[in-house]
Amino acid sequence: MIYLGIIILLLILAAAYRWQFWRLPKKGLLALMYHHIGTVDAANEQYPFTITPQRFEQQLDMLEKCGFTPVGVDEIKQAARTGQRLPPKPVLLTFDDGYEDNYHLLFPILQKRNIKVLIFLITDYIGSRPGYLSWQQVQQMQQSGLVQFGSHTLSHARLRRLPNEEVLRELTQSKKTLEEQLGVACEAFCYPFGSGGLDKRVRPLVFQAGYTLDFSTKPGINPWPWKGKKTLLRAFPRGGETLTDFYIQITRGKSKF
Numbered sequence: 001m002i003y004l005g006i007i008i009l010l011l012i013l014a015a016a017y018r019w020q021f022w023r024l025p026k027k028g029l030l031a032l033m034y035h036h037i038g039t040v041d042a043a044n045e046q047y048p049f050t051i052t053p054q055r056f057e058q059q060l061d062m063l064e065k066c067g068f069t070p071v072g073v074d075e076i077k078q079a080a081r082t083g084q085r086l087p088p089k090p091v092l093l094t095f096d097d098g099y100e101d102n103y104h105l106l107f108p109i110l111q112k113r114n115i116k117v118l119i120f121l122i123t124d125y126i127g128s129r130p131g132y133l134s135w136q137q138v139q140q141m142q143q144s145g146l147v148q149f150g151s152h153t154l155s156h157a158r159l160r161r162l163p164n165e166e167v168l169r170e171l172t173q174s175k176k177t178l179e180e181q182l183g184v185a186c187e188a189f190c191y192p193f194g195s196g197g198l199d200k201r202v203r204p205l206v207f208q209a210g211y212t213l214d215f216s217t218k219p220g221i222n223p224w225p226w227k228g229k230k231t232l233l234r235a236f237p238r239g240g241e242t243l244t245d246f247y248i249q250i251t252r253g254k255s256k257f
């Protein structure tokens, strides 16, 4: 009897560890961090950065069913500036790095469902490395009005390891390139490896370079209105995770430690 009790207790602790169900659902701006949309082979627990198109669509269905409203980064920028409210249960979908599969596999889904996303580009890799987007693809997505772009530095640098002038170069040059290529102001920035988002030295440089919104890899849901004092958190739906995990992610901001 005692053993059974211990086993049940362990099972409860394991479920609590994975699904964080002791946390209460949080209100605020939900941002989701994705990378690749890709094949079943790539989308597994070992490689958490790939989600299959099917699973991504199931996640979009769940967001809709739960009453979330996808918002573009423009709306967020505007609301952050003026203090105005966002639609109920706002969600911002973000994709890091600028992989080519975002054009081939993500973009058709966005067009079909009329959903906006924000993609953070490593500007030196665009049009020059295999597996990354070309500027033509970037421009085509931008013209649809469904995809907006932010900077993810020039070279995916760990900003905390760089001296100030190098950090500023990564920040300002990538911003300049994006603005030249796209003809619109680039105000959203995302720290590679999350490096610098919590850093007292690096974060002010991001704002000094002219960005107004900064995104980390730290999971959570952002209290709204956002005062700009903290880097924006993003929940991280991983490849191979269940829809239950996803539900916990979108209501609690994370499903695992």
Ligand SMILES: [Zn+2]
Pocket (backbone or CB within 6 Å): 096, 097, 152, 156, 192, 193
């Ligand atoms: Zn990255």
